[in-house]
Amino acid sequence: MTENKKPLSDRAKEVGKRIGSLRDFLEFLEENGQCITWSDDVLPEPDIRNIAVAAGRDSMNGPAVIFNNMAGYPGKKLVIGVHGSFTNLALLLGHPKGTTIKELFYDIISRWGDDKPLLDFIEPDEAPVNENRITENFNLYDLLPLYRINEYDGGFYIGKANVVSRDPTDPDNFGKQNVGIYRIQVQAPGEFTLLSIPAHDMGRHIMAAEKNNVPLKISVMLGNHPAMCMFAATPVGYEESEFAYASQMMGSPLRLTKSGNGMDILADSEIVIEAELMNGVRTFEGPFGEFPGSYSGVRKIPRFKVTAISHRNDPIFENIYIGRGWTEHDTLIGLNTSAPIYAQLKKDFPEVVAVNALYQHGLTGVISVKNRFAGFAKSVAMRALGTPHGTMYLKNLIMVDDDVDPFDLNEVMWALSTRTRADDTIVIPNMPLIPIDPAAEIAGKGHRLIIDATSFMPPDKLGSDSKIVTPPAGPEIDEIAKMIQVLQNGENS
Amino acid sequence: MISCPRCQAAQDKIRNEHQGHDAQGDLVWTIYHCNACEFTWRDSEPATSIDYDTREAFFRVDPEKPYPVIMPPAQYK
Numbered sequence: 001m002t003e004n005k006k007p008l009s010d011r012a013k014e015v016g017k018r019i020g021s022l023r024d025f026l027e028f029l030e031e032n033g034q035c036i037t038w039s040d041d042v043l044p045e046p047d048i049r050n051i052a053v054a055a056g057r058d059s060m061n062g063p064a065v066i067f068n069n070m071a072g073y074p075g076k077k078l079v080i081g082v083h084g085s086f087t088n089l090a091l092l093l094g095h096p097k098g099t100t101i102k103e104l105f106y107d108i109i110s111r112w113g114d115d116k117p118l119l120d121f122i123e124p125d126e127a128p129v130n131e132n133r134i135t136e137n138f139n140l141y142d143l144l145p146l147y148r149i150n151e152y153d154g155g156f157y158i159g160k161a162n163v164v165s166r167d168p169t170d171p172d173n174f175g176k177q178n179v180g181i182y183r184i185q186v187q188a189p190g191e192f193t194l195l196s197i198p199a200h201d202m203g204r205h206i207m208a209a210e211k212n213n214v215p216l217k218i219s220v221m222l223g224n225h226p227a228m229c230m231f232a233a234t235p236v237g238y239e240e241s242e243f244a245y246a247s248q249m250m251g252s253p254l255r256l257t258k259s260g261n262g263m264d265i266l267a268d269s270e271i272v273i274e275a276e277l278m279n280g281v282r283t284f285e286g287p288f289g290e291f292p293g294s295y296s297g298v299r300k301i302p303r304f305k306v307t308a309i310s311h312r313n314d315p316i317f318e319n320i321y322i323g324r325g326w327t328e329h330d331t332l333i334g335l336n337t338s339a340p341i342y343a344q345l346k347k348d349f350p351e352v353v354a355v356n357a358l359y360q361h362g363l364t365g366v367i368s369v370k371n372r373f374a375g376f377a378k379s380v381a382m383r384a385l386g387t388p389h390g391t392m393y394l395k396n397l398i399m400v401d402d403d404v405d406p407f408d409l410n411e412v413m414w415a416l417s418t419r420t421r422a423d424d425t426i427v428i429p430n431m432p433l434i435p436i437d438p439a440a441e442i443a444g445k446g447h448r449l450i451i452d453a454t455s456f457m458p459p460d461k462l463g464s465d466s467k468i469v470t471p472p473a474g475p476e477i478d479e480i481a482k483m484i485q486v487l488q489n490g491e492n493s
Numbered sequence: 494m495i496s497c498p499r500c501q502a503a504q505d506k507i508r509n510e511h512q513g514h515d516a517q518g519d520l521v522w523t524i525y526h527c528n529a530c531e532f533t534w535r536d537s538e539p540a541t542s543i544d545y546d547t548r549e550a551f552f553r554v555d556p557e558k559p560y561p562v563i564m565p566p567a568q569y570k
Contacts, residue, residue, distance in 0.1 A: 044522075045538040071537070072513020072521035141511035141524055148535075151542045152552045154499075155526075155533035187531060189511065198564060210566045280570035282562050284531035287552065298530075298554055301563040 006110040008251040012094030016252035021128075021268035022223045022318060025092065026064065026079065032097065034088050035064040043071050044147035052080045052321035052328075059326045061087045061097070066316075073145040077316045082226060083332040084321075092226050098485055100478075101335075101407040105354060108335045109342060111251070117244035118253040127257040127267035134309040138190035143271070143309065144222075144317045146186060150289030154298065157288060158184040160320040162221040162232040163194065164263040165202055168209040177264060178202060179232045179242035184220065185285050190306040192275070193285040194218075195299075199392075206302050209277055216277035218304065219263040223270025223318040225254060230336055260308045270318065271311040275304040292360050293324030294438040325360060334358035337389060341365070344387045349380050356406035362393040363437065366406035369399060374457040378426065381450045385431070392434050396449045404453075415453040426450040495525065498543045500554045502529035530554040 008016070019025050029035035042048060048067060055065050062085040067078040083089065090099040093107055124130055140146070146156035161184050167176040178201035185193045196202040202218075209216035221228070231246040243264065247254040257267040261274045282300035290296045322329040334357070341362070342355040351370040359365070369380050377399035384390045384397060400406055400415040426449070433446035440446045495504050510524040510533065522537040532554070540547040 043537055044535065045542065072515065074514070074516040139511065148538065148542060151539070152549065154531065156524075186533065188508075188526065195563065203564060207564055210564075210568075278570070280566040280568045282566065282569070284554070284556070284560065295552075297561075299561045299563050 005112065008111070009094060013251055015092065015094040016250040019092070019226065019250070020255060021225055021266075022079075022082070022270060022316060023268075025082065025226045026066065026316075029064055029082075029088060029091060032091055033063070034061075034085070034091060034097075035066065037066045037068060039069050041069045041071060042067060044073070044145065046151070048078070048080070048147050049149065049151070049321070053323075055081050056084050056321055056327055059085055059331060061085050064088065067145070070145050070147075075314075076145040077314065078145045079223075079316055079318050080321055081328055082318060083229060084328040085331060089230075089331065089335070098482055101356075101358075102354060102405055105335055105338060105342075105356075105407065108249075108339045111249045112339060112343060116248060117241060118247035118251070119243060120253045120255050122255055122257050122267050124257050124260075127255075128312050129257070129265065129267055129269045129272050130310045131313050132311050133260075134311075138306040138309060140186050140192070140273075140306070141189055143311070143315075144186075149319075149321060150295070150323050152295060153288050154284070154286045155185045155187070158186070158192075158220075158222065158319065159322055160222075160229060160318055162224050162228055162266075163202065164219045164221065164259070164265060165205045165216065166263065167205055168214045168216045169212060171262070174264070175241050177241065177243075178205065179221075179228070181229070181232050183288055185288070187283060187303065191278075191303060192306075193283050193301050193303050195285060195288075195301050206277060210279050213279065216279075217261040217263070217307075218275050218277070219259040219261065219265050220273040220275060221265055221269045221271075222273070223316050224266055225268065228254070228266060229332060260310070269312075270315040271309065273306055274308040274310075275306050278303045278305055289323040290436055291322055291325070291327070291329050292363065292436055292438050294436070296436050330358060330360070333361060337362050337393075338365075341384060341387050341389055341394075345380060345384060348383060351376070351402070352380060353402045354406050355384075357389070357394070358407075362389055363434075364396040364398070365390075365394050366398045366400060366412050368402055368404055368406045369454065370402035371454050371457055374460050375452075377452050377454040378450060381426075381452075385428075385448060392432055394448070395433060395437065395446060396451070398451045399454050401454045412453075416451070419453045419455050420451060424452055426452075496545070497527035497530060497532055498534055498545050498548060499532040499552065500527060500530040500556055501545055502527050502556070529556045 026035050055062050064081045087097050149157050162179050163182050164179050183195050227246040227250045231242045255267040256264045259265045265272050281303045283303045285301045286298045287295035320328045338355045338357040345352045353368040356366040369377050381397045404411045404415045428448040431448050435443040495507050506529045508526040510526045512523050513521045515521050522535050524535050526533045534543045
């Protein structure tokens with residue numbers, strides 16, 4: 001994707017330099033009116049869930065929320081919604097409030113580069129994460145202000161952990177070290193389950209450890225640099241490093257150090273839990289309210305035991321609300337889901353303008369493309385289904401013209417209303433599909449739908465006698481729209 | 494008598510997991526864990542989560558029934 005790479009703006013560089021940790025970012029959000037502190041006393045359930053859902057309603061401008069007065073957790077801090085709105089992402093990337101999703105999409109595309117790491121390594125005894133070290137009598141219930149995220153979850157979940165693992169058969173390989181977000185259910189004061197599947201890098205590591213009967217050590221990072229969370233949720237190649245991607249995206253170095261069990265970890269994370277797989281053990285886990293907005297069921301999954309914990313003074317526990325959308329999960333991974341699909345399509349079809357795969361991790365996608373000839377958009381749709389993410393996720397695809405912003409649903413609906421013929425949709429039956437699609441007839445398989453909402457071209461005659469109104473558009477109108485916002489809401493809008 | 498809100502396992506299967514206190518040291522809530530179905534709950538939660546009869550029946554668990562195993566290991570321990 002190097003052909004899309006552009007130098008960062010001065011503002012983006014400045015923000016990249018300033019933000020080295022979650023704490024830095026929360027301070028920056030607060031200065032910009034995008035982080036609030038909920039200091040009234042709350043019960044862990046249902047209050048935290050209720051407040052998280054309410055704060056997440058505004059996907060454009062919702063704030064992060066810090067809780068510092070939770071019943072039974074005196075002195076503890078929790079933050080949710082750090083990636084809960086596009087404005088929070090805009091600020092992270094050095095943009096002002098009011099930046100559109102489409103502008104953020106193009107910015108992310110321009111930051112995707114080759115896997116060149118910008119990493120500073122510091123000694124463990126100089127790392128803030130090691131300000132406190134626990135090596136026995138672990139109690140996750142005491143360390144973390146845990147709570148039930150959705151009312152029928154099977155227990156208390158850590159939903160935003162960045163988990164570092166190394167290939168147990170090649171432990172010295174930095175590239176094969178994986179950082180991913182996996183759901184973690186606390187099962188005992190010093191034990192937890194972690195859900196992965198064979199398709200995940202972590203799943204591979206678990207299977208390799210058990211097959212060869214070697215230990216699998218992991219480090220669970222909580223409360224991390226905000227770029228890390230965005231990239232831990234992005235599928236990069238098995239031999240590519242998420243640390244490298246995250247640092248590239250910010251254009252400034254990430255500070256790494258070594259965990260006690262030999263992983264590379266962020267030196268400025270709030271908490272790092274070191275743990276080891278309990279080989280051959282499977283434990284009841286779930287249900288858990290997942291990103292399609294439904295619960296995934298009870299299963300028996302791998303279990304880990306804690307071997308050490310490091311944490312900063314007064315650590316902040318960062319968690320996420322996830323469930324029926326819109327939620328922080330959608331904002332966190334949406335743009336980084338869309339960007340690789342765009343880059344892969346663009347290689348073969350330069351006519352592709354933008355890809356919106358924000359909805360439920362891309363279960364519905366909208367692709368904007370300039371038709372080269374009649375039916376061309378359908379060929380592009382087929383190619384999208386063959387991208388790595390498309391293979392399992394792109395269930396419904398809406399193809400729109402290059403004059404339609406796929407991130408503006410009013411425009412997409414206009415295209416559907418005026419450019420779709422009911423007999424010109426395609427259903428491809430019995431394709432692979434993620435197992436947690438609640439509409440699946442059989443989990444793991446499903447039909448795909450392509451709706452061609454692009455305009456007609458010769459030899460097609462239908463619709464050729466209508467002419468489209470071309471209202472004024474472009475950068476000049478975008479600028480006027482922003483001026484109107486400022487006139488309406490002041491400079492901070 | 495405490496029993497599991499999800500699988501109705503009897504008290505001898507229930508672990509007293511952790512107690513939360515306020516800044517003055519007074520007990521605020523207790524977290525329990527069921528060794529039979531691995532359900533975790535806090536006694537201060539709404540009844541829809543922790544009362545067997547109020548919870549939706551759909552979410553009941555029978556630990557004796559087979560459940561899907563993720564990445565079945567070659568050797569169980």
